[in-house]
Amino acid sequence: MMKKYYPDEDRQLVAVDCIIFGFDAGMLKLLVVKRSFEPGKGRWSLAGGFLRKNESLDDCASRVLLELTGLKEVYLEQLQSYGDIARDEGDRVVSVAYYALLNIKDHNLDLSSDNDAYWCPLDEMPDLIFDHGDMVGKALKRLKRKVKIQPVGFELLPGKFTLPQLQTLYESIYQKDLDKRNFRKKILSMDLLDKLPEKDKSNSKKGAYFYSFNQKKYNELVSDGFYFNLDV
Amino acid sequence: MMKKYYPDEDRQLVAVDCIIFGFDAGMLKLLVVKRSFEPGKGRWSLAGGFLRKNESLDDCASRVLLELTGLKEVYLEQLQSYGDIARDEGDRVVSVAYYALLNIKDHNLDLSSDNDAYWCPLDEMPDLIFDHGDMVGKALKRLKRKVKIQPVGFELLPGKFTLPQLQTLYESIYQKDLDKRNFRKKILSMDLLDKLPEKDKSNSKKGAYFYSFNQKKYNELVSDGFYFNLDV
DNA sequence: CCAAAAGTGTTCAGCTTACACCCATGA
DNA sequence: TCATGGGTGTAAGCTGAACACTTTTGG
Numbered sequence: 001m002m003k004k005y006y007p008d009e010d011r012q013l014v015a016v017d018c019i020i021f022g023f024d025a026g027m028l029k030l031l032v033v034k035r036s037f038e039p040g041k042g043r044w045s046l047a048g049g050f051l052r053k054n055e056s057l058d059d060c061a062s063r064v065l066l067e068l069t070g071l072k073e074v075y076l077e078q079l080q081s082y083g084d085i086a087r088d089e090g091d092r093v094v095s096v097a098y099y100a101l102l103n104i105k106d107h108n109l110d111l112s113s114d115n116d117a118y119w120c121p122l123d124e125m126p127d128l129i130f131d132h133g134d135m136v137g138k139a140l141k142r143l144k145r146k147v148k149i150q151p152v153g154f155e156l157l158p159g160k161f162t163l164p165q166l167q168t169l170y171e172s173i174y175q176k177d178l179d180k181r182n183f184r185k186k187i188l189s190m191d192l193l194d195k196l197p198e199k200d201k202s203n204s205k206k207g208a209y210f211y212s213f214n215q216k217k218y219n220e221l222v223s224d225g226f227y228f229n230l231d232v
Numbered sequence: 233m234m235k236k237y238y239p240d241e242d243r244q245l246v247a248v249d250c251i252i253f254g255f256d257a258g259m260l261k262l263l264v265v266k267r268s269f270e271p272g273k274g275r276w277s278l279a280g281g282f283l284r285k286n287e288s289l290d291d292c293a294s295r296v297l298l299e300l301t302g303l304k305e306v307y308l309e310q311l312q313s314y315g316d317i318a319r320d321e322g323d324r325v326v327s328v329a330y331y332a333l334l335n336i337k338d339h340n341l342d343l344s345s346d347n348d349a350y351w352c353p354l355d356e357m358p359d360l361i362f363d364h365g366d367m368v369g370k371a372l373k374r375l376k377r378k379v380k381i382q383p384v385g386f387e388l389l390p391g392k393f394t395l396p397q398l399q400t401l402y403e404s405i406y407q408k409d410l411d412k413r414n415f416r417k418k419i420l421s422m423d424l425l426d427k428l429p430e431k432d433k434s435n436s437k438k439g440a441y442f443y444s445f446n447q448k449k450y451n452e453l454v455s456d457g458f459y460f461n462l463d464v
Numbered sequence: 465c466c467a468a469a470a471g472t473g474t475t476c477a478g479c480t481t482a483c484a485c486c487c488a489t490g491a
Numbered sequence: 492t493c494a495t496g497g498g499t500g501t502a503a504g505c506t507g508a509a510c511a512c513t514t515t516t517g518g
Contacts, residue, residue: 013242014246081310085288205469206470208469209471437491
């Protein structure tokens with residue numbers, strides 16, 4: 001047993017809430033869950049859970065994600081903490097928000113339907129409880145910045161993807177149209193994508209070549225001082 | 233009394249730690265305090281305090297700052313939360329880090345010397361307890377990004393400042409030299425500085441004109457869609 | 465054969481960068 | 492008068508933005 005140094009009063013409930021982004025059918029989506037307990041039972045919310053004594057914040061976020069999706073190796077980054085006194089109607093709870101990027105195809109849909117979870121297109125997002133809507137707004141802002149300077153967008157795509165798919169992904173994050181020629185020129189000039197000898201014919205008769213992101217080459221370039229950059 | 237909704241187990245101590253930046257003698261400095269209690273008594277640390285039941289995280293950060301410096305209207309922004317189980321040797325404590333920017337001349341030195349506090353040049357920073365060194369690194373990274381896209385650097389300067397001063401400030405944040413002509417051209421082209429009819433002769437015989445940041449004009453430009461930008 | 469998506473280069477404007485000399489003045 | 496820091500302009504290269512036609516092929 002650890003020696004006690006600090007006063008015991010003023011301990012707080014600490015929660016982790018996860019903004020889980022996915023990309024499907026050309027749309028950026030958010031995984032929302034229907035709350036199964038009061039307060040706010042039946043309303044939509046983010047996936048969340050209370051921080052336990054024996055887990056770090058990062059571990060807690062991983063656990064929340066695992067419990068909902070069954071997925072382990074998911075891109076996860078801390079966003080911001082929310083600490084207004086009355087932000088949670090049930091009690092005073094400090095919430096640490098994380099955002100996750102995952103490839104929807106990897107996702108075990110059974111698990112999330114058990115939880116009354118739903119992949120909601122971002123532009124049809126329902127009202128979320130408490131300050132969860134703010135969290136999503138903040139996460140989206142962060143994501144917009146992040147995908148410009150780090151190749152995290154690929155986390156949202158399958159290992160093999162086409163350039164039109166990748167462009168649509170960026171367009172749905174930036175919420176604006178990009179020029180096809182400029183986009184391809186820029187992304188290909190970084191020399192981080194491997195062109196595969198197969199085509200995806202599901203969207204056109206001509207078919208679009210599959211590419212894959214070369215993580216090894218990226219790591220090498222980064223250690224040579226390279227910065228990923230995809231401005232708009 | 234609020235109805236109880238959540239289990240009472242697993243409440244945690246939550247602390248706020250503040251990375252307080254100042255600028256003086258052409259150097260970026262950090263306000264560090266000598267810990268007056270165990271564990272780590274006598275070692276250098278950031279200013280911090282435990283979150284109370286009746287205050288938000290932001291309020292707590294303001295309080296920590298007020299108690300140490302006596303200052304109220306200080307630029308303060310949440311940085312990141314730190315939640316490793318054993319990060320604090322005294323107990324399991326989740327810490328929310330904030331960073332503050334303040335003008336050292338406004339600072340009441342008496343108060344901070346009561347607290348065994350010290351404005352430490354960033355490049356002579358002592359070892360700090362726990363993960364406070366990581367927090368400072370992260371804050372510096374954030375500050376570098378922030379000063380490029382928002383006019384927060386002025387928070388570190390007196391209301392009247394010279395262009396050489398401003399340039400030195402940016403150089404000490406970016407930790408690299410900037411071209412005098414390009415710097416002046418860029419900052420003046422934004423049309424946010426008012427040139428005053430006085431000169432600061434403390435650093436040269438010729439003297440450098442004082443300028444002041446025009447917050448009103450900045451607000452107007454921002455609402456017209458203007459983005460502050462000071463690339464390097 | 466035709467509709468629909470994939471793929472491909474060039475030009476122009478604006479911005480970033482590099483660079484060197486004169487000015488004012490207190491000591 | 493001279494040492495010291497303050498102040499000023501221009502040219503070259505690069506990057507971002509705009510823009511339209513050809514290719515492929517399943518139906």
